[in-house]
Structure formats: structure tokens, C-alpha cells
Amino acid sequence: MTFLPCAAVLFDVDGTLVDSTPLVEWAGREWAAEYGIDPEEFMSGAHGRRTSDRVAEYLPADRVAAATARLDELEASRADGITALPDAVRLLASLDGLPWAVVTSMDLGQLRIRTEAAGVPLPPVVVTAERVEHGKPHPQGYLLAARELGVEPSACVVVEDAPAGIRAARAAGATVLAVTTSHDASELTEADVVVPDLTHVTAVPGGLSVAAPVSPGTPRDGT
Structure with a gap:
């Protein structure tokens, strides 16, 4: 069991919460x-x-x-085949007061269509493609989300599925939890912890608890 302490959680969407x-x-x-x-x-x-x-x-x-x-x-033009990834909705519902945001490479229109089709809720803080000058792997999106939540980027855990997003999160100074829903673990080695999907992640007081990581990782804030 690995504990990732944080003041907020920043989620990528496609491949992390939603499968489109x-x-x-x-x-x-x-x-x-x-x-x-x-x-x-x-x-x-x-x-x-x-x-x-x-x-x-x-x-x-x-x-x-x-x-x-x-x-x-x-x-x-289509929304067929879009689903929530395993336990994504359960994890979001269990955050219970822990601030969270989404940071996506989609525009707002695409985001709304896909999350609605998948039944995934959206938080008050949403950073989409049109809100940043530089997309991932630039850290601007994650820095903006942390600022709007009123927390330091270093106090955030970012949940990602793609190498570009992981690099963006690390450049922002966040701890990175990666899921192997779109890429093999061998492509996600820059993350602090890697798990197969969100069924291995639980919200607990003060952060996230991660069971059975497929990559040992060394979270920068301890285990």
C-alpha cells in the first residue's frame, strides 16, 4: 500500500476518467x-x-x-462507445471534500460531450485546451488548475495516462500517479507510481491510498 499525501487531485480526462x-x-x-x-x-x-x-x-x-x-x-460528430473507465466515478464521489480539478487537452465542447456520455461529473475548476497557450507536455494547464484551487502545485497529485501529461505534471512540480489504461507501464516510467487503473486508488483523509502498484515508484512526499 502506498500513500500519496496531497491537498488536491488534478485529473486528466481522456484515458484516465473517460474511455473514448x-x-x-x-x-x-x-x-x-x-x-x-x-x-x-x-x-x-x-x-x-x-x-x-x-x-x-x-x-x-x-x-x-x-x-x-x-x-x-x-x-x-459521435458519442457512441464512450464510457467511464473502471471506478472513475466511484473515486470522484469518494473524494469527500478533497479539492479536485480536471486538466484536459480537449476543448470545452468535447469535454462536456464525453463526460456526459460517460456519466462522469465535472468539478468547478476545469482547464481545457482553449484556456492555455501551451498544451501538454507544457505544465501550464496543471499550474493553472492548482492556482485556481488555491494550492501549491507541489501539494497536488496528478492522475494521468499518457507520457505527455506525466511530463507536464512533473514539470509543474506535482506528484504523478499514472494508470496503464492507454499506455504500457514501460512508457510511464516518469510517474511516481503506476497502477493498472483507478480500481487500485482510494481517497483517504489527507490524500490517496494506492494498492498494488505495478511500478514501485518513489513518491517524493513519502510512502
């Missing part, structure tokens, strides 16, 4: 084919990144806005 993998994969591949981009190559580094940041790696600057809008349109 079938939708994202379909939309990304449809979009890539329309723009003459290899779908496998595009999707290989897309997870956990803002759409505009990933698109900018493939298209000239003057085409990014329209191409991003097209991919957003594809992703917003």
Missing part, C-alpha cells in the same frame, strides 16, 4: 486520410496532446486552424 478511444481512433484516422497523412503515424503520438499541437506537426501554420476544426468536427 474508439471515437478518437476513428476520427484521427478519418482526418489523416483526408489530409494525405499516414493514419498510424499520426495516431502514434496524438494521445494526451492538444489537437492543434499535433496537427501543427504535419501541416503548414496557415492550414492548422482549419484542419484542427475539421478534426474537432469529426470527434464531435
Whole structure:
């Protein structure tokens, strides 16, 4: 059992609380084919990144806005297959006064559609793609969420599923708990603790209790 003390918990959404993998994969591949981009190559580094940041790696600057809008349109055209990840709703309900926020690479419209489809509640503090100048792996989103909750980033635990998000959280100074819901544990080694999913995480007074981590990790605030 590992104890992660914290004053607040900051959650990524896609791949951490909500599983919209079938939708994202379909939309990304449809979009890539329309723009003459290899779908496998595009999707290989897309997870956990803002759409505009990933698109900018493939298209000239003057085409990014329209191409991003097209991919957003594809992703917003469906909501089928979107579900809450195991125990995500249970964990959020059990926080019992522990402040929390979400920090996502989605825009607000996508976030609302996906969380509503999955039955995942949203907290008062929500940081979406349009609220930051720099997306993950830049720490701006997590720094903003901590500031709006009134806590130091170093007093937060960030729950993430993707390498870009883990790097963002670490750069913000937070402790990082990673779940292997979208990436293998071998890709999440920068996290402090890695678990298969949120069924291994319980809210307790003063922080989170983590059972049976798949990676030993060394939380910076102790065990």
C-alpha cells in the first residue's frame, strides 16, 4: 500500500476518467486520410496532446486552424462507445471534500460531450485546451488548475495516462500517479507510481491510498 499525501487531485480526462478511444481512433484516422497523412503515424503520438499541437506537426501554420476544426468536427460528430473507465466515478464521489480539478487537452465542447456520455461529473475548476497557450507536455494547464484551487502545485497529485501529461505534471512540480489504461507501464516510467487503473486508488483523509502498484515508484512526499 502506498500513500500519496496531497491537498488536491488534478485529473486528466481522456484515458484516465473517460474511455473514448474508439471515437478518437476513428476520427484521427478519418482526418489523416483526408489530409494525405499516414493514419498510424499520426495516431502514434496524438494521445494526451492538444489537437492543434499535433496537427501543427504535419501541416503548414496557415492550414492548422482549419484542419484542427475539421478534426474537432469529426470527434464531435459521435458519442457512441464512450464510457467511464473502471471506478472513475466511484473515486470522484469518494473524494469527500478533497479539492479536485480536471486538466484536459480537449476543448470545452468535447469535454462536456464525453463526460456526459460517460456519466462522469465535472468539478468547478476545469482547464481545457482553449484556456492555455501551451498544451501538454507544457505544465501550464496543471499550474493553472492548482492556482485556481488555491494550492501549491507541489501539494497536488496528478492522475494521468499518457507520457505527455506525466511530463507536464512533473514539470509543474506535482506528484504523478499514472494508470496503464492507454499506455504500457514501460512508457510511464516518469510517474511516481503506476497502477493498472483507478480500481487500485482510494481517497483517504489527507490524500490517496494506492494498492498494488505495478511500478514501485518513489513518491517524493513519502510512502
